[in-house]
Amino acid sequence: MRKTVYYIEGDGIGPEVWKAARPVLEKALEIAYAGEKELEWIELLAGEKAFNETGRYLPQFTLDTLSRASLAIKGPLATPVSGGFRSLNVTLRQTLDLYACIRPVRYFQGIESPLKRPDLVDMVVFRENTEDVYAGIEWSANSPEARRLIAFLRDELMVDVAENAAIGLKPVTEKGCKRLVRKAVQYAVDQNRTSVTLVHKGNIMKFTEGAFRTWGYELAKDEFAASTIAEDQAGSGSKVVIKDRIADAMFQEVLIRPDQYSVIATTNLNGDYLSDALAAQVGGLGLAPGVNMSDDLAFFEPTHGTAPTIAGKDMANPGSLILSGAMLLEHAGWEKAARLIHQAVEKVIQSKKVTVDLASQIQGATQVGCGEFGELVGINLQGQC
Secondary structure (H helix, E strand, O other): OEEEEEEEOOOOOHHHHHHHHHHHHHHHHHHHHOOOOEEEEEEOOOOHHHHHHHOOOOOHHHHHHHHOOOEEEEOOOOOOOOOOOOOHHHHHHHHOOOOEEEEEEEOOOOOOOOOOOHHHOEEEEEEEOOOHHHHOOEEOOOOHHHHHHHHHHHHHOOOOOOOOOOEEOOOOOHHHHHHHHHHHHHHHHHOOOOEEEEEEOOOOOOOOHHHHHHHHHHHHHHHOOOOEEEHHHOOOOOOEEEEEEEHHHHHHHHHHOHHHOOEEEEOHHHHHHHHHHHHHHOOOHHHOEEEEEOOOOEEEEEOOOOOHHHOOOOOOOOHHHHHHHHHHHHHOOOHHHHHHHHHHHHHHHHHOEEOHHHHOOOOOOEEOOHHHHHHHHHHHHHOOO
């Protein structure tokens, strides 16, 4: 059996981590299935490589191809802090309607964490990916658009906004919230997870963040009544518990009571902060995989950025992309190969031969390069058969 996977190398450290990760995925499949299952890789262009070859950072051919695809994976793409082209990551997510950003966070034995019990961290964050701040609706201070909107707010709605303020809007829709929560709850049911926690700032933003909470509970009650139960009604039993937490309080909760949280569903900005903070508890972004999903396409990617200061220096950690590839294999139904990768990554970490980001956290570690780390994971795959 062969499955087609479209790939984008990415910018900065992207080509390095891709070169280290791809052989691991291929070797895991070979060991697990003796050649009966394969991936057909087809490259697509985006980012700096696309611009150099086509004059466009995001060619229409790439978008058209991905709109018909079911599996894709990419390295990090450059996003300027200000000016220049709009974030390619956001553009891909908006254009392809990749509304669910899913980031599993788990502990690997051998990681030295600031937590007392990092082994209790095993959460999957479902982050809404197209609304909230990712809608990208904003105007700079003193721009004609900002002044016009401020005038309307002040004159028509009696809202006191400074005339020279920058303005941004935070759209949150029932459709957007419910489809994200639906995917999170379905995952929890399918994977025998214990709970789904709706994370929001509804105590302050009652009609956006608060609505996310309300719509989340409604969705669970209307569509998953047989398999879920609200926290205030929960007792003993096997149903998935639906609960909610205020966003700022949740940061404390995942530190002191990580075992109480399994699946997290949240709005865009909350999910961005929370998933990165969780990753820091178990080794950092170098071991943080992710996928952005529509109803048709699963687009896997590492959580980290392009890291231009170390690009080309063989210092990057390919772990995030390797683990994103393991997610891809699991999504394809090839769980055995995915398990081999997780076991191999853990063995390498326990050996203390790790890239610089992990070496700085693990006492007595030996620093290795990006390529060597990938090779070590591949060697330890063989040891699992």
